[in-house]
Amino acid sequence: MRSRALPLVAVLALTLAVPAAVAEPVPGGGARFEVAAAPGDVSTVPDWRMQSGARATQGGAAISTTSYADTGWLTVPARSTVLAGLIANGKYPDVNHGENLKQVDRADFTVPWWYRKVFTASPRAGSHTFLRLDGGVIARGEVWLNGALVADSNTVVGAYPTHEFDVTRLLREGDNALAIRASSADPKTDLSIHFIDWAQLPPDFNQGLFRDVRFATGGPVSLRFPRATADLPLPSLASATVTVQVDARNNTDAPVTADVSATIGLTPLRQRVSLAAKETRTVTFTQDVDRPRVWWPFQMGEQPLYTAALEAAVDGVGSDAAATTFGVREVTSALVQGARQFTVNGKPFLVRGGGWASDLFLRTDVRKIEDQLKLVRGMGMNTIRLEGKPENDELYDLADRYGIMLLTGWECCSKWEDYASFDAEDNRVAGESAHSEARRIRNHPSLLGFLIGSDAAPPAALEKVYLDALERADWNLPVISSAKALGSPKLGPPGLKMDGPYWWEPPDYWYTKRLGGAFGFASEIGPGPTVPELDELKKFLRPADIAKLTDYNAPQYHLSPSTTFTKFSFWGTALDGRYGRPTSPEQFVRKAQLANYETNRAQFEAFGRNFSDASKPATGVIYWMLNDAWPKMYWHLYDYYLATAGSYFGAKTALRPLHVQYSYDDRSLAVVNTGLSDVPGLTVQATVFNLDGTVKADETRPVSARGNGSVRAGTLPQPGGLSSTYFVRLLLKDANGSVVDRNVYWLSTKADKLNYNASTWYHTPQTEYADLKGLDKLRAGQVAVTTSSAEGSTDVTLRNTGASVAFFVRATIRKGVGGPEVLPTDWSDNYVTLWPGESLTLQARYRAADLGGATPSVEVIGHNVSRVVR
Structure with missing residues (x-):
């Protein structure tokens, strides 16, 4: 598949112009905010009053009036699911600690919940005001304004469809009241959000509002959905043709002519557009850019962004404005020996990423998101996969700035893949979801593609729904049928594999070209438990929980709710077999860091080495997972509190931009270079030490690192007389003798052995263990x-x-x-x-x-x- 890269479509710049909340009392408490009246202004509802439908029984016609008394209602943030709002109001003890989450009664969320806001408006004559829902309401919503129904639950349904309603005739001068009713959610029957086996599940199933509700004001003509594409000739990158488009909509019942202008660089472009009553027309501007500043993933280059500003005027009076930032870059993908290979600006791109987990209660903490992207970039990881957790706009904006690629799509194991249960409404909501999400994120230069399935590709009819929706959204990045080997009727094979593992495997597993080994594109694999350091464990585990860490057959609440992953099980058995039985929680945690470090490093190193394997290349790997939705002890590279331990630094070592590494399968040494240029004049020094520090071998050999690829640098010396546990130190030096990379291994003369014939979907059992017990001596x-x-x-x-x-x-x-x-x-x-x-x-x-x-x-x-x- 070849697809032109669509640069960044950002949030409308004017959405940042949110009027300050007016600290003025309203019925039941809270504060008013004012809906701006100037054309082009957008106001975000800053907070809400929230109450259970079991208590607020009067219905939307009453609740959405300014005279309604909301005494006893809770004040919750602008983006707040029901449970997030209750947590913010201190209704439960710390739901992260111990088993406190069990105290939240699921029965509280089997009824609808109401959100309410009183605000002030000063409508101008001739202006138009629109109510925007940036996403659906989980699971369904009713929208009421000043006692009138704006939209019912047959319209506002599903987590992702966006909506815009003309509420001009419902607005009043002065006080107004908005109310939204959110129905109960069930991810098995609703196209909403499910955390599957990623953490203990939120008892409200994320019922409520998790994205912004906004008011937009404009004149007779509105500008919507600006988008920018760049046609970047390869391989020269010497010029680009930038196309900026925007939808111009006539809000009136009569014909109107608008002057629409766009400024892409320094040169303003203008068009006069005639629109029939209520007509929407796409206005297109094109401009050639010489020597464009090209956007790259961070390991390959810089991340420059351009801005396109658009305005509409009618009879010389400003009617609306919009803006989008964008990057000049091109993404393509194709199948290479059956594996999905992405390219960026014509260069093969080895995906080495992790799976993203949103906050369990869908709270948006922009600083924490940015902190995480800094950790991702600091680790050297180049991609994040969003499986069914498309984040709010801030994540995409930050990924553009930091040069981290994003691979988005739908989730597995919920209504989204219960294809046999889909009815006409489900098909409609699925299509609206794809259209809304693609239109929202389509221009971000950080986007790689869209997976319309995860564990299973959609059947033909639903595949067509998705493809039609993406086409309407002008999505022109790769579309992939699923993250698993079986494809869909039209898109064909995805070129991705999902053969596990999801639980413990020793380092040499990753080098065998079977199942999850380093070949092809592995869409989600990892070695399971990743135990934080003891300081972190004390933040969310009770003393009794810490005491039972060494009981590998005991269920651990801060592992998975899935019966498959609720115990340490054979991960603990391998820890004992390889490192020796821990005699205390402190020893358990210390040895866990060793196990996490060595296998995580091996996973990423194996895929890096095999990127340049012509016979069976590795094209991508998504570590399962990157982060935590809630404090836990598995599937992360840094923990919920952003602490970095053995799992993180094993990966960071493997992902260094110019890196020397050891191969567990054939004892070869390799140099992996993520930069685009060759690096000649290097040397690799390999030193083998016995456990007591005695040098058993020390060899140096020259090597030239291949740009955006790997080269072999001979094999590790194999001296006799090694202790059963021994060390290897690899030093990569430049032409001046300075060390540019350093890598230390602890190895065994006894190999780990695996029984592939007994493999399951989540692991391959281990039959013999490397002897690393000497480390305790x-x-x-x-x-x-x-x-x-x-x-x-x-x-x-x-x-x-x-x-x-x-x-x-x-x-x-x-x-x-x-x-x-x-x-x-x-x-x-x-x-x-x-x-x-x-x-x-x-x-x-x-x-x-x-x-x-x-x-x-x-x-x-x-x-x-x-x-x-x-």
């Missing part, structure tokens, strides 16, 4: 620590002053001596290993404000190194 290591702090940054220099290896040494920034860890912190590296005499400097970056006025303190501890505080 390491002599005590000694590390000298020096620190240097400035505003929002600390450098930590570690020097091994002892006679033995200092293994798996971790540094943390604390809010004063003995204080909690500063989160998030972006570390250049962590969990490092040093031999006698070696020094490493780690850089930490964080928000100075997060210190809370305390002086930053550094704590350092290792597998065989006692705690050091500086």
Whole structure:
């Protein structure tokens, strides 16, 4: 499939011009806000009053009047599901801690809930005001304004369809009242949102409002849905043809002529457009751009953004305005030996990403989203997959800025893939959902494509519904039938595989070209449990929960609600077999970091190495998952509180831009380069150490790194007389002898073995275990620590002053001596290993404000190194 890249369609710039809330009392409390009357202005409802339909029984005609007394109603944020609103009002103990979420009574959400807002309007003569729902209401909505029904629950249905209603004739000078009724939700029967087995489920099933409700004001002609495309000739990138389009809509019952202008660069373009009564017409502007600033994923180049501003005037008077930012870039995809291969600006793009989880209660915390994208970029990860959790606009805007690609689509295992149950309304809502989402996000340069199925491709009739909807939305990025091998009738095979695993596998699993091994495009795979450090566990586990961590057959509430993943099970068995049975929760957590680090590193390294395998190439891998919807101990690379542990740093090591690595299958060494240019004149130094630090082999060989690919650099030396557990240190040096990458492995003379014949959809059982128990016998290591702090940054220099290896040494920034860890912190590296005499400097970056006025303190501890505080 070849598809022109559609650059960024951003939120209308004017949606940021939200009038400040007026601190003035309204019936039942809260504050008024004013609907702006100037053409082009957009006002977002800043907060709501919320109440259960079991108590508010009067109906929309009464509740949407200004005289209705909403005493006892709760004030909730602008975007707030019912449960999110109740949590914000302190109705439950901390739902993240222990089993407190069980105290929320599901019966409270089997009835509708009402949202209500009193606001002030000053309608101008000749102006038109529209009520916008940026997404549907979960699961269905009734919309009332000033006692009149605007839309019923047969119209406002589903999580994603957007709606706009002309409410000009319903508005009054002065006070007005808006009410929205949200019906009960069930993800098995509604096209809404389901967290499946990703976390304990929200008891309200996300009933309510999770996106903005806005009022837009304009004149006789409105401008809607601006979009920009760039035709970028390849491979020169020397010029681009930019096309900007906008829908001009006549809001009146009579013909009208409008002057529509667009400014793409410095040159304004104008068109006169005649519109019949109520007619909508697409207005198109085209401009050639010489030497365009091309947008790239962050590892390949820069992320420049352009802006197109549009205005409409009637008889010389401004009627409406719109704007969109966009990037100049092109995305294509094709099947290469049966695997989906994406290209960006003509360059093959190896997807190495993770699966996104929205907040369990669909709360929007823009700072936390940005913090997460900084961690993603700091890790070196280039893609995020959104499976059925298309986020609000802020995520897409940030991804554009940070150069992180997004692969969106629908979710599995809910109504979305219960295709046999679809009726005419379901088909309509599914099509409206695809159309609305595609139209909302189509121009973001960070978009890679749209999966219209996850675990199962839609049947022919529904596939046509989706494809027709995407075509109406001018979606011209790749459309993929599903994330699984079986395709759909028209789109054909997706070129993606979903063969697991979802639970523990040892490092060598990823190198075998079977099931989830490093070939093709693996749409969701990972080794399961990813246990945070003990400081983090104490935030959400009770002492009794921590005490039972080593009981691998005990259900853990902060694992999955799925019976398949509710116990540590064979992950714990492998931990015992490989590292030795932990005798305490502290040992359990420490050894978990080792297991998380080594297998996560291997997963990403294997796909990186095999990207350049001509016989059976690896084209993409999505780690399952990236983040947490709710605090838990599996399927993440950083935890709910944005703490980074072994899982994160194993991946970060593998994803370094110029990286030397070891191969568990054939003992080869490889250099992987994510940059576009070759890097000649490098050397690889491979040193093999016994457990006691004795050097058993030390070899150096030259290598030239291939741009956007991998090369082999010989094999690891295989000396005799190795201890059963031993170390390997790989150093990649430039022409001046400076180290540009460093990678340390702990290996065994005994191999892990797998029984592929007994594989299930979620794992391949292990029959023998590598012997890494020698790590518990390491002599005590000694590390000298020096620190240097400035505003929002600390450098930590570690020097091994002892006679033995200092293994798996971790540094943390604390809010004063003995204080909690500063989160998030972006570390250049962590969990490092040093031999006698070696020094490493780690850089930490964080928000100075997060210190809370305390002086930053550094704590350092290792597998065989006692705690050091500086």
